[in-house]
Amino acid sequence: MFRRSLWLILSLWCSGAYAQQVGVYPGDMKQLDGGRERTYAWSFDYQQPIHRYFDVSFTWLNEGHVTNHHRDGFALQFWAHREFFAGRFDAGIGLGPYTYFDTVATGPDRSYENKHGVGMMYSAYLAWYFRPHWAVSFRTNWVRTHRSIDTATYMLGVRYRFNDLARGEQHAQPAAVAGKNTLYALGGLSVVNSRTSQNAPAYSVEYRHAFNDWFHGAVAFINEGKSDIGYRQGMTAQLSLGQTFLSDRLGLSVGFGPYFTWHQYHANPEAGGRRDVVSGLLTMGASYSFSKRWVGKVAWSRVMSRSDRDSDIFLTGIGFKF
Numbered sequence: 001m002f003r004r005s006l007w008l009i010l011s012l013w014c015s016g017a018y019a020q021q022v023g024v025y026p027g028d029m030k031q032l033d034g035g036r037e038r039t040y041a042w043s044f045d046y047q048q049p050i051h052r053y054f055d056v057s058f059t060w061l062n063e064g065h066v067t068n069h070h071r072d073g074f075a076l077q078f079w080a081h082r083e084f085f086a087g088r089f090d091a092g093i094g095l096g097p098y099t100y101f102d103t104v105a106t107g108p109d110r111s112y113e114n115k116h117g118v119g120m121m122y123s124a125y126l127a128w129y130f131r132p133h134w135a136v137s138f139r140t141n142w143v144r145t146h147r148s149i150d151t152a153t154y155m156l157g158v159r160y161r162f163n164d165l166a167r168g169e170q171h172a173q174p175a176a177v178a179g180k181n182t183l184y185a186l187g188g189l190s191v192v193n194s195r196t197s198q199n200a201p202a203y204s205v206e207y208r209h210a211f212n213d214w215f216h217g218a219v220a221f222i223n224e225g226k227s228d229i230g231y232r233q234g235m236t237a238q239l240s241l242g243q244t245f246l247s248d249r250l251g252l253s254v255g256f257g258p259y260f261t262w263h264q265y266h267a268n269p270e271a272g273g274r275r276d277v278v279s280g281l282l283t284m285g286a287s288y289s290f291s292k293r294w295v296g297k298v299a300w301s302r303v304m305s306r307s308d309r310d311s312d313i314f315l316t317g318i319g320f321k322f
Helices: 002-014
Strands: 023-030 037-047 054-066 069-083 087-107 112-129 136-142 151-161 183-192 199-210 217-226 230-245 249-267 279-287 292-305 311-319
Touching: 002 151, 023 054, 023 136, 037 151, 037 230, 054 087, 054 151, 087 136, 087 230, 183 217, 183 292, 199 311, 217 249, 217 311, 230 279
Parallel strands: none
Antiparallel strands: 023 037, 023 151, 037 054, 054 069, 069 087, 087 112, 112 136, 136 151, 183 199, 183 311, 199 217, 217 230, 230 249, 249 279, 279 292, 292 311
């Protein structure tokens, strides 16, 4: 399922005949089974048209905290939509696989397990474009799983639509490009996906190479710092898909690859399971070129372990193109 999802991301980024959109949504989550609790929710998405009436999208959804479950994940969806009232309104329905990461309580103390799985996400939205590129959008999602909780989220957010060639707009001239290689120095914070969210300072050094406009490779050293469960650092090699906007100054990307770690774990009753050396690493990033040589970057990586030691790594920094 995960490999098929990556191929869907590939088709998402390679198509560029219509206007891409990004959105940010805060809102509310309701558990549909068990205790039927309510909590906060938020999401962001990237939507790529592949036809006048059809889109594909990447969505990250955080479903908040309910009893015994702290869950988030990403969905890859196919959409059918239609504009009306001269393009001022847009309505759509979508569905696709939802890969989730659930921190599950396993006892009365602070012990937990990191559960991974795949369900389905069914979604609908209604957007009002009050400006040519800006919209207010209401979105709802229904998540169905076999091994975790079922949920519904209701969110109101904003969307931004980039230049639309289908509407007759023209791309601005691209910014000057210094080279296909970039060296980054990044710093930030790592957060353990536990019931208490232990955190520590983190940093990374990354080398990135652009094979073409939308396909990149990266090698990075990551130090996640010292938290209550130990000290982890390692190397990752990732392949990324990306798009550029605003005359090639703004870049958005998502990448995945193996994360080879060496670590020292403290004795901690919260963290059980094996101490794996190889994990998966999913990274979502945004960059902005300030000049021909210098670029700023923010990135969020999710470590997908097999030993109940998932973590989030939030980094920002600067890079040099050559």
